[in-house]
Amino acid sequence: MVTYLGSAWAKLVITKGRDIRTICHLGRTINSHLRSALEVRDPVCVVPGCNASLNLEIDHIVAVNDHGPTCLDNLVRLCPYHHDQKTYDGYTITHTDGHWHWHPPANDPPRRRH
Numbered sequence: 001m002v003t004y005l006g007s008a009w010a011k012l013v014i015t016k017g018r019d020i021r022t023i024c025h026l027g028r029t030i031n032s033h034l035r036s037a038l039e040v041r042d043p044v045c046v047v048p049g050c051n052a053s054l055n056l057e058i059d060h061i062v063a064v065n066d067h068g069p070t071c072l073d074n075l076v077r078l079c080p081y082h083h084d085q086k087t088y089d090g091y092t093i094t095h096t097d098g099h100w101h102w103h104p105p106a107n108d109p110p111r112r113r114h
């Protein structure tokens, strides 16, 4: 990896790294490796058109209570507003063809927390 910082530059070579895609467990806790990978993959809320970058929250796409694993493919960073919509109002998110898709609930949202 080469990073340019204005006129300075740095090169980082990882020789004994871990493939972040292989880290997966059934607990809720998100370790530092996964957190770093999410921060790089999702620098802003992934809901199309949102682009919020502050106070992002990590969400399990398939909830832990529904046996969703804690791995990169099942985690996403959302702003608090969209995280609440997903958690309490029935919105869902999917990732296909390299793009995130935000789906409203089939019925009226059950309740609003705001």
Ligand SMILES: [Zn+2]
Residues within 6 Å of the ligand: 045, 046, 047, 050, 051, 052, 078, 079, 080, 081, 082
């Ligand atoms: Zn958002």
